[in-house]
Amino acid sequence: MGSPHGSTPRGPAPLRSDGRGMWALRAAVRPGVCLSRVVRGRGALRVAPRLPPWPERTLTAFGPGDLGDLQGRGGGGRGPRADGRRRRAGTEEDEEPEGAEQEEEDVEELLRREPLLPAGTQRVCLVHPEVKWGPAKPLQTRAEWQVAEAKALVHTLDSWSVVETVVVPTKTPDKKLIFSKGALEHLTEKIRGLAEITAVFLNVERMSAPTKKELEAAWGVQVFDRFTVVLHIFRCNARTREARLQVALAELPVLRANLKNDVGRLDGRGGGSRYIMGSGESFMQVQQRLLKEKEMKIRKALERLRRKRRLLGTQRRRRELPVVSVVGYTNSGKTTLIKALTGDAAIQPRDQLFATLDVTAHAGSLPSRMTVIYLDTIGFLSQLPHSLIESFSATLEDVAHSDVILHVRDASHPESELQSASVLSALRGLRLPAPLLDGVLEVHNKADLLPGYRPPGPRALAVSALRGLGLQELRAELEAAVLRATDRRALTLRVPLAGAQLSWLHREATVQDVHVVPEAGVADVTVIISNAAYGKFRKLFPE
Numbered sequence: 001m002g003s004p005h006g007s008t009p010r011g012p013a014p015l016r017s018d019g020r021g022m023w024a025l026r027a028a029v030r031p032g033v034c035l036s037r038v039v040r041g042r043g044a045l046r047v048a049p050r051l052p053p054w055p056e057r058t059l060t061a062f063g064p065g066d067l068g069d070l071q072g073r074g075g076g077g078r079g080p081r082a083d084g085r086r087r088r089a090g091t092e093e094d095e096e097p098e099g100a101e102q103e104e105e106d107v108e109e110l111l112r113r114e115p116l117l118p119a120g121t122q123r124v125c126l127v128h129p130e131v132k133w134g135p136a137k138p139l140q141t142r143a144e145w146q147v148a149e150a151k152a153l154v155h156t157l158d159s160w161s162v163v164e165t166v167v168v169p170t171k172t173p174d175k176k177l178i179f180s181k182g183a184l185e186h187l188t189e190k191i192r193g194l195a196e197i198t199a200v201f202l203n204v205e206r207m208s209a210p211t212k213k214e215l216e217a218a219w220g221v222q223v224f225d226r227f228t229v230v231l232h233i234f235r236c237n238a239r240t241r242e243a244r245l246q247v248a249l250a251e252l253p254v255l256r257a258n259l260k261n262d263v264g265r266l267d268g269r270g271g272g273s274r275y276i277m278g279s280g281e282s283f284m285q286v287q288q289r290l291l292k293e294k295e296m297k298i299r300k301a302l303e304r305l306r307r308k309r310r311l312l313g314t315q316r317r318r319r320e321l322p323v324v325s326v327v328g329y330t331n332s333g334k335t336t337l338i339k340a341l342t343g344d345a346a347i348q349p350r351d352q353l354f355a356t357l358d359v360t361a362h363a364g365s366l367p368s369r370m371t372v373i374y375l376d377t378i379g380f381l382s383q384l385p386h387s388l389i390e391s392f393s394a395t396l397e398d399v400a401h402s403d404v405i406l407h408v409r410d411a412s413h414p415e416s417e418l419q420s421a422s423v424l425s426a427l428r429g430l431r432l433p434a435p436l437l438d439g440v441l442e443v444h445n446k447a448d449l450l451p452g453y454r455p456p457g458p459r460a461l462a463v464s465a466l467r468g469l470g471l472q473e474l475r476a477e478l479e480a481a482v483l484r485a486t487d488r489r490a491l492t493l494r495v496p497l498a499g500a501q502l503s504w505l506h507r508e509a510t511v512q513d514v515h516v517v518p519e520a521g522v523a524d525v526t527v528i529i530s531n532a533a534y535g536k537f538r539k540l541f542p543e
């Protein structure tokens with residue numbers, strides 16, 4: 001993406017989840033953002049966003065960041081479609097295969113299905129198993145921050161609230177028996193006594209189906225794990241078609257587990273293994289087949305979208321606008337920083353987890369007036385199952401194809417180091433090209449909350465996106481990084497007005513500014529030029 005003038009080609013980066021259960025998500029360019037014109041040179045880009053109603057709060061996402069997508073297509077949800085269908089004549093897009101229309105309708109129908117969790121008010125008792133000792137102890141995180149993050153997840157959902165929090169020591173949060181017998185009895189007594197609660201949020205990554213069944217029977221209310229709650233948030237916040245499909249894919253393991261539970265219940269009444277009349281299939285087999293078919297449909301629809309995105313990526317590369325992916329832990333200030341760097345008044349950062357689920361692209365200019373595209377991405381969160389990451393993995397491809405990665409850290413957060421380690425570990429899991437990973441720029445945001453703050457290490461910059469502090473330095477650093485990554489330089493060259501240099505530069509480079517000095521018969525020309533072209537220029541026009 002955006003690798004002007006012969007930068008190193010980068011292959012697609014196969015994705016894998018990292019070992020820490022970190023994840024990230026990218027969806028599609030926000031619907032309703034219009035890009036009027038994209039060309040090289042100055043003043044080329046104008047973004048006129050029309051915001052859809054945003055959810056109250058976001059974690060992070062990566063958009064395809066495709067300028068084609070900015071052209072009012074953006075994708076699914078409430079916006080115009082980004083569904084892989086042929087839209088414009090004269091592009092490289094393939095014709096839709098026969099029957100695609102019907103398939104699209106089937107998928108739409110499938111996406112209309114009921115959410116996993118019931119709509120409406122939930123008064124939640126948050127149960128946090130605190131690992132006190134043993135190998136499962138998280139390396140750095142303290143219980144209160146895990147609890148705070150879990151509460152923030154719950155409060156992200158409309159009309160959900162945490163009415164009670166219980167921290168229970170455990171040695172084995174990932175096993176079927178999460179609690180010791182005594183602890184479970186004590187907990188059950190407590191939960192049974194909380195008449196006002198409607199559900200329990202057990203703050204473990206993933207609960208097995210038998211554990212869920214057992215706890216629900218003991219406590220008399222539904223029990224959700226972190227995976228289910230995050231999935232529900234995604235489902236509520238997903239706007240684009242791609243995000244919705246990815247949520248549907250991520251839901252499948254839960255549906256399969258629920259099916260086993262349901263059939264188990266039926267079996268208890270002697271019904272689960274009965275054959276459906278005449279079909280030769282048991283109830284369980286029919287349901288499994290339907291889920292398999294659903295999975296195939298979703299995967300096919302996603303593949304169509306991704307093919308489309310790859311094509312658009314090729315088109316964008318031709319337009320030669322460099323791309324900066326802005327990544328970071330949720331709530332670190334990514335969206336606020338992009339707003340500050342681009343002056344895009346329509347961007348609305350929210351103090352809420354997973355507010356940014358759909359990736360959006362925003363144009364901004366750097367000191368030499370070079371236009372860059374900032375991709376706002378979905379945030380990272382620790383302790384989420386790999387299957388969730390895998391479902392969303394394709395949406396991270398754009399980060400692998402960007403020119404520079406800007407890692408935004410919340411320097412004021414007590415767990416800033418841990419968050420940073422999680423993000424870097426997730427980025428490593430994306431198997432990004434080495435130069436991209438090595439060149440990650442780090443900004444320590446929210447410096448306004450830490451008077452006199454100096455970031456440790458030479459490569460980090462302290463900024464306040466909210467107060468506009470440190471942005472000049474950041475823009476200069478970004479420009480240097482973009483030029484490095486795209487193998488170009490920004491120069492001001494003095495050329496004779498009578499010579500062929502000026503027209504050569506207009507042809508072979510991006511002329512940003514021409515300042516004529518008539519009395520000397522020369523012009524000072526500011527250009528962004530590839531190193532190769534500059535070599536040619538010097539050969540043709542020696543100093």
Ligand SMILES: Nc1nc2c(ncn2[C@@H]2O[C@H](COP(=O)(O)OP(=O)(O)OP(=O)(O)O)[C@@H](O)[C@H]2O)c(=O)[nH]1
Nearest residue numbers: 058059331332333334335336349351356379465466
């Ligand atoms: N004090 C202070 N607050 C900031 C700063 N930057 C962002 N914030 C606040 O931090 C909160 C989160 O900001 P966002 O820009 O939405 O963060 P994000 O990283 O995009 O979050 P997600 O999209 O949810 O991952 C908002 O309430 C911002 O006002 C800053 O420099 N200083």
Ligand SMILES: [Mg+2]
Nearest residue numbers: 058334335356
């Ligand atoms: Mg955001």
